[in-house]
Amino acid sequence: MLRRTFTGLLLATALVSPVLAEDVTIKYMTFSAAPNYLKELDATIAAFETEHPGVKVTYETAAWDAYFTKLQTVVAARQAPDAFELNYENFVTYAEKGALLDLGPLVTADTGFDVGVYNPTALAAFSEAGRQYGLVESFSNVVLFYNKDLFDAAGVAYPKANWTWKEELEAAQKLTDAGKGVWGDFAPIQFWEFYKTIAQNGGAIFNAEKTEVTIDSARNIETLTWMVDKVNRYKVTPSDAEMAGQSSEDLFKAGKIAMLRTGIWLLGDFTENAPFNWDIALEPGNTQKAHHFFANGVAVSANSAHPREAYEWVKFLTSSKAAVDLRIAAGWELPAVSDPAAVQGYLDQPVPESREVVFQALDTAIVPPVIGNWNQLTDAVGKELEAAKLGLKTPEQALKDAKTAIEALM
């Protein structure tokens, strides 16, 4: 309680003071910059410091797997960095638990600034109960990557936007060549893939109000059956044992997978390391189309001693021309800005040919069905999906058990 009052006071002081305090150091923590984009982060900071004399930014990085262990510990010790990166799912948890500063008043007071620079859907993802707890930094989605050379060799037409699961399966069956170790199709059987795939068949984990668990609906059972059948019945997708510890991305790069549903964060890697012709397309759906939408945002700690400077940094990092240009040039995710000119540089890159698919997929984007106990939800459902994948449970039984597990978390 005392802490909130204190923060409020600090914030009030910050709002009335006409200029930024001198010689302030902002601590920033990130997972997306290391290890590949530290140069771009350094350049962004340099540009920011030139524009804001007296404000310095220092940063810490941690690999994705370790980032949240570290962030939670520093938050627990009341030592949170002034600003830190959060993916959308964790954002909801941190916002609900009161760890983040409402940036609304700062944005309102910031007369020269218009939130119209952000993609509105992406920005809205980082508000919770009417408060803007973070600014959106980047977004990404998942599309269908395909190996053109394998399609040509098998004499199969390239995927089209109007493809459904049926056409996908037919193509996959023609493309699969067990002798050569080539698989026609790949989509992982795990929670993230599942909530999107059920949407492609008109299903969902919850009802619209998130008051009821609908994960075991007939449609969803049908969907999970389709996902599992691609591995066990049609044998167009390798099982875990057949993949033998290689990721689907590594197999794609080795020319062993013809169609792969994966994230646009791999565009750069594939451009550099896939020694064949490939392109991207919209994902086939069953009754409708659906694509993932992931976003990273940057939030200011509720305990920051320099909320105003931290806000300036967050704003600069997410929306300034300098930062956006650096990101696009380096392929460091896709800035969630609304100005088409700003992302033209992204579209202009020659590989893959159909880059516009990335933006087309946004028309049918769905966000993760986040609830408070999100990590528990993903683990519990993931375990059931794995049981179905391994044939330990029928899809129907797995989803029934998943429903019971989710209800215990709500």
Place this chain on the structure above:
Amino acid sequence: MADMAIFAETSMSRPTARMRPGLRLSDIATYILLFAGAAVMLLPFAWMVSTSLKTTGATFVTPPQLLPDPATLDNYAKVFDSAPVAQFLLNSIFVSVTSTALMVLFCAMSGYAFARIAFKGRTVLFYAYLATLMIPQQVTLTPLFIIMNFLGWTNTYQALILPSSFGAFGTFLLRQFFMRLPREIEEAAFMDGAGYIRIFFTIAIHLARPALATLGVFAFMASWNSFLWPLIITTDQSMMTLPLGLSALQGRWTTDWNVLMAGTVIGTLPIIALYVFAQKYIIRGLSHTGLK
């Protein structure tokens, strides 16, 4: 057992007076078994080194290739390119050496005190020491971080070093050792008017050398391989230790196994080198540290 000779030489290398000339059938069987076992022990390491010298193409083949063809040092170059590995290495060496030295000293002193000095509450205190071994680090990490933060020590060498400079395992190990140590020599020194402190520093600690070496290797190993604590307590790349720095080699989406293995070799070699160097003492120490 009160025979000093037993500490002067390992009993395993007793004079082999009884050894008979010529090989018996049972000796041949012993050799076959030991060689097979040794192969099982060493093959995985050979594979690790071999993978670190392979190209990605040569890794995913059946049957598995034991000798890299073609062999390349690229993976090592990639490890050194990815991050300031030399800085990580220096940090790791400094932190591990310092904390090992402190650990051996503190544990020897406290182990001696527990073994030789009778005082009120000794048993209870000893159990309190042991209890720290049975609570997983995962739940003590956050309180420890809060303590360090209270001391203003986040992102410092002392915060990296001190928590691994104390431990119940070492105190326990050395207490057992000192308890089995014959009292006669110390009693002679007592007669000459020496106190516990002098006896410890002039006699006991020297007799304990094999046990100290044993603890030293285990302490060094623990500190060298520690990941979770350095992750939480360091904020600068310049303070990071090797396991932490190398953890970035395992990507979120794709893993380059060859580079990862090169990193693993870099992290593993120093510890194996240290072991080979201290091997003689460790086995001797382990054989006599009150393992009953």
Place this chain on the structure above:
Amino acid sequence: MSPAADRSKYLALAVLLLPSLIGMLAFLMLPVLSSLVLSFSEWDLIGEVTWVGIDNYVTALSDPAVLGALRNTLTFILGYLPAVVAIALGLALLLNRRIKGRVVFRAIYFVPVVTSWVAVSLIWKWLLNPQYGLVNFALGAVGIKGPGWLFDPNWAMTGIVLTSVWKDVGFVAVIYLAGLQDIPEPLYEAAALDGATPWQRFWSITFPMLAPTTFFVTTISLISSFQVFDQVWIMTQGGPAGATSVMIELIYKNAFSYFRMGYASAISWILFALIFAVTIAQNLLQKRLDRSDG
């Protein structure tokens, strides 16, 4: 005791014990105590700590995840403990024979002991690779089709056990070697005069005489195997389908992924009670055995 001797004793304690005590208090005991306090509270690490009494313990004792993890941990122990003790004992008997080169062998068998779990786990993840790994290749060479190991819920725990036995067997063997040295030679000479076979000598002399060593190694191996984690985290992350989910893995997830530090602490203290009870039981058993011996 004279006052002077008393003074000297307390001075000695201050010099020898105090530094260790201060460090242990600050860096180990205080955090351990904090976790005990936290186990009676609810703390999401972000908000305030709320006292909830024994709620966490009540929840944990009926939580299927805790019971599942406990079952898997016990499965691990059942596979690991007898194997590591039996193989190490056999190895120690071999290494105890007076043959040339045993110093070198002893050194080789100890190398995995000093190697980090991260390295060992990564290496074995590969060796157990169903397609490209050496293990299935070797099995295939003798006509056995190897299982999917870490990808097969029925075999994943076996893979973890195999890796753990491989890493620890050298450690246990060295302790057995020390035990073997303490068996008086005349016992064997007398048995040889009576015409006992090596097999009879092992069961009538070696094995009973090694009982204290066996107690020691089972106790320390039991304590450490209750806390099995690193190899699981790197090799399977508790999968597939929860087949290798163990206690510490559950604790880690609750503490850092589910924002349930209080609950994680409570599970830790339940684990502590388990380990403690087993250790005490072991000790009592040993004392009884010692008495019946003497």
